[in-house]
Amino acid sequence: MGKIKVVLADDHLVVRSGIKNLLENEGDIAVIGEASNGEEALQAVEKLQPDLLIIDIRMPVMNGLEATHKLTKSSPNSKVLILSMHDDEDYILQSVESGASGYLLKDTSKEEFLKAIKTIHQGGKYFSGDISQVLVNNFLTRKDRKITHKTTGVNQYEITKRERQILKMIAAGIANKEIAEQLGKSIRTIETHRFNIMKKLKVNNVVELLKKIEEEPDLKDHIRSN
Secondary structure, X not given: OOOEEEEXXXXXXXXXXXXXXXXXXXXXXXXXXXXXXXXXXXXXHHHHOOOEEEEOOOOOOOOHHHHHHHHHXXXXXXXXXXXXXXXXHHHHXXXXXXXXXXXXXXXXXXXXXXXXXXXXXXXXXXXXXXXXXXXXXXXXXXXHHHHHHOOOHHHHHOOOHHHHHHHXXXXXXXOHHHHHHHHOOOHHHHHHHHHHHHHHHOOOOHHHHHHHHHHOHHHHHHHHHO
């Protein structure tokens, strides 16, 4: 059996180098390509056709979630493992919805990391214990959430709970820095959520976003009520 061919995507060179050394020391894994953003990752996968893309979420140009979504359509034979420092529920759920075959936190053990790679390569899915619990909880409450939001305009856009919270704050004129401080998140995390909100609502800037809220009563009422 040949080696498992891997492409690494992370905007930090030191992180990529560390992961590459760890994987190639195993002997049955070969890192055949690297990328520093989602766009480069897509190009590398298209060119090299790896078995697995290991990708971070927060990167410049194109984030890991968007790259995963595009890759699962354009290169379905290459599986995706998200390797992130974030255990945020929205990131986890969005990664699954985007087609990722696994999600690990960057503080995971070497043994679990290798187990995840081999499980996914063999056609399975792999989510660490804490991540799995988030998925289980989401599955158990999904029906209730659909009932709660089925009459609201926001449901058609598939806005997550965290995104609804941030959308309300944006509509109230609160800046990214203050939103980050109030929610205990980094500014980059808020910017990623903001990007996803605008993409789902199909707007290009805050002016268009506020206009859309004003023009759609259901969306406006939902924001006010949460």
